[in-house]
Amino acid sequence: MSGSRARRRLAEHGVAVASPVLVLLAWEIAGATGLLGPAFFPRPSTVLAHLGRLVADGTLAGHAVATLARVAGAFALAAVPGIATGLAMGLWRRLREGLDPVFAVVYPIPSVLFLPLVSFVLPRGETALIVTAAVTSFFLVSFTTLEGVRQIDPLVVEAARHYGAGGRRLFTAVLLPGALPYVFTGLRLGLGYALIVVVAVEIVAASRGLGALLWLSWQVLKVEDMYATFLVIAGLGAVLSYGLAALRARLLPWAQDLTAR
């Protein structure tokens, strides 16, 4: 019974598992046969050995904790005001019309460029780094939350009003839950972006963190360590993204096949 279910799951997700394995296998073979030079393209097995060493001597943990703390800070800084702003814009047309052009101008600016700007007003270092990493995530969460409020079926809202939901009740029982699937999408995008920007900023402006480790490894030509850090960052991104997806599935069972509706 459970065996057949596992088999079905494997059949369903087989491609997702097989594709990265195949890439790594091809890489390994290319490295072993000398098709790829070991100076810049070390074999995955070599990278894994270096990764093991970085884990064992505690180097990786220190950098990873620094990065995770920054991502958590940036994410919280983006998510809370992002949801609030998105909801407010969804509820008040005037606010939406006022903020829309501002957002349209600021949003496409590459986030790392905010670092010098932020550094003018905030103390350099941790705070500036975290605020910079929060900017783009904030916009992503705001946009998706706003869209979440706006896509709620007006007929559902009318029906809810008809059945006595007004004012605060309408907000807590209808608008907020109705927007939640979109909020989660925004959070997932925002969390990924926070990681991207934190690592990027660490490359240019920090001595600790995975971005700093990656850059340092490159500069001293410890290419294996660079790849190992690469792997860790990629893995971290995947875990965070799938983690939020799993949380959404658990918290919003009704939104499972929202697209099929």
Next chain:
Amino acid sequence: MTGEPVKVAVDEVTVAFASHGRSVVALDRISLQVAAGEFLCLVGPSGSGKSTLLRVVAGLLPQTSGTVRIEPSRPGTPLTAMVFQEHALLPWRTVLANVAFGPENRGVVRAAREARAREMLALVGLARFAGHYPHQLSGGMKQRVGIARALANDPEVLLMDEPFAALDAQTRAIMQEELLRIWATLGTTVIYVTHSLEEALLLGDRVVLMTARPGRVSQVFPVELGRPRGLEIRGSQAYGVLLEKIWAQLREEVVRAMDDDRHAPLA
């Protein structure tokens, strides 16, 4: 109309709104009375304002002038509850929580409102689906939930806006008979909007035929086909005669409405 007291009195109700700078009259001095326990059907061509009238009675739309009076028989319960055409359930609530939504908003305690909701779900034959979400139900089942939600609110008047129009023919036939059974059980006053004369004759005590643009009452037809009624009445002679009579009148209205459309300036 029977000897029952008047439940709903619509008096000279007009609804007008501005559209492209012109005033459009959706309802023109409609007057109508519905007796307690009566099943009243509103039919008419599209644009005749049947749904508009229902929304005014429901309080969802303000009338421009005129009055709607609903005689309360019990204090504390809402006057109307609407069953919407597109079910309009809250997707994030279970069936049970959807049905209990009205009482919940009125502050009824959890145990009481859930007991009431379960009772109504049993009445519409969905007791086993209390824990499901709307997206897990078929169209007919969603509409049953919509009916249970309306009934759980214990309204003075049940308002139904083409509730079965989106269902397939077989499901619709079953739902119509179910509705008649529920109505016979509860004796609620019902105002039912439909564009199907067959449906109106199957369900209604009276059929109110409305005209298009502006919406007015064209004629009221008593449906004297006896109760309880089932789909078999379609074979009776009285049914055929009445259907023909209403259709002749409705046809005239539809043709006139189409004519108006043809001569109307493009907006």
